[in-house]
Amino acid sequence: MTRVRLVQLAHARSGDKGDSANIGVVAYDETLYPLLVEQVSAERVKEHFGTWVTGPVTRYELPNLCALNFVLRGALDGGGTVSLRTDAQGKVLSAALLRMEIEVPDDVAARTAGWGRVPEGWTPEES
């Protein structure tokens, strides 16, 4: 087994509703989804965010999209208009979650090496 960051296995998007945020996490392919289901539990996500999220975390599964949805309460220092954070609407909580490390079989780690990160030598004019 190898420890890899979630950014290598999934992409994500987050948004706000009052003082709650949700993070939708989508596996890059269906073979990776069971690894997320197994290891990215609500408890682990709660622990990952530490003091940054004050309320409970709930997890929902969308196997049809190879996706998990996390609802984080007390995630925004009071919510969009009250929060003093630059990220008052939780837009980058998605990227923060992808910092999490999980254990994957060595062949999966090898196959997905570098996924989620800009390739070496890339320049902005390319797109």
Add this chain to the structure above:
Amino acid sequence: MAERDVVRLGGGQGFWGDDLDAPVRMVEGGPLDYLMLDYLAEVTMSILRKLRNRDPSAGYARDFVTLMERIWPTCVERSVRVIANAGGINPRGCADALEDVGREVGVAGKARIGLVRGDDLIPHLEELLDAGHDMAHLETGAPLSSIVDRVRSANAYLGAGPVVEALRQGADVVVTGRVADPALAAAPLIHEHDWAMDDHDRMAAAVLAGHVVECGAQSTGGNCMAEWWSIPRLDIAGFPVVEVEPSGAFTVTKHPGSGGRVDRASVSEQIVYEIGDPRRVITPDVVADFTTIRLTDQGGDRVRLEGIRGAPPTDSYKVSVAYAAGWTAAGTLLYTWPDALQKARAADVVLRRRFDRLGLRLDAVHTELVGWNAGHGPLAGDPPTDAPEVQLRVAVRSTHRASVERFSREMAPLVLTGPPSVTGYAGGRARVQEIMAYWPALIPKKAVDPHVRVEVRLV
């Protein structure tokens, strides 16, 4: 399937402040039957209320009227109908301004404006509270009466029904106040396909189509993490177009030649955006089950969505209340190498000691070091070693306005009295702003529906 069986609906504006030219590209860049434009975020209504207090003819999204001046003749020529929640807290004022513009750009006699009102609860607020609708806060359970003297706006999220009614009466441009975003987009599908409002699976399909288009380019490659570096030409991003079939199955795509990307990743990220329990996505018209969606990436910027199931809607509308909740300000300073991070931290200590000595009544003080921990907070890990620069950002809030005013004058002195190699105070004093807090609640539909009005007029 014959061409005419497909309704093409586009989302041209994900929020007030989105790409001004996107709706023009949507109307001119390819086939389209309906253009949906979303202007209202949670906090927008209270800002519009403030504007209308100063000028009774204001209180709606002026940008929409300016936009229609550009695209209306093309819309008439190509039979593109437009639906927008640009009416804010003054849909009638918006429709009046639109009518004037319509005459100026030569669509008089050729276009009808539909107007949907009744979402604004401010005119009936006392009556509703007296009738026992306590509009308790959905998270805390506190009754609205506890803050009623500070309420600045209160709007129910209406469903698709009144918009469908405006279309049935022949409206070409429908202006609304607060209508649930996906319902705004669902209405033309219900109208064109003649779907019954109690056909829950098709209502769910309509709501999903609305959810996919309501945030503009977020479903066509914008703000998409999956290989973002290879998503082409976001300067001319194609905004989403859904081609909806009578069965409710639809294909997400974008106009030919436009930038961006429509694929499994871009569409999936939008489907899971701002939802709670995916099995119970509650909207005014249906409770949709997002775990029943079947997604097929067909390649060529085409993603097919089908199979979604729905359950009967609840008997409540969601209400969004904005209320005054104190004052806030934020200031920044830039510290540079050497020891940028240490200097910024030292400046923060100086600042906080001054707050104490001045006896400022601040309810919260939040410090960020931009370049290290502003985005991810404690998750950012160890500080960068020997950072070339770091921006100190300090934000405060308080119910005591004078303390926030005084805070706004405390950052600048650090340029001369704090740690060295500091710059970036060209912007002047931190601006003090009133906080409009958000109060989510529910209200029975039967308490709101009698106030809902639909009018259609010829320009």
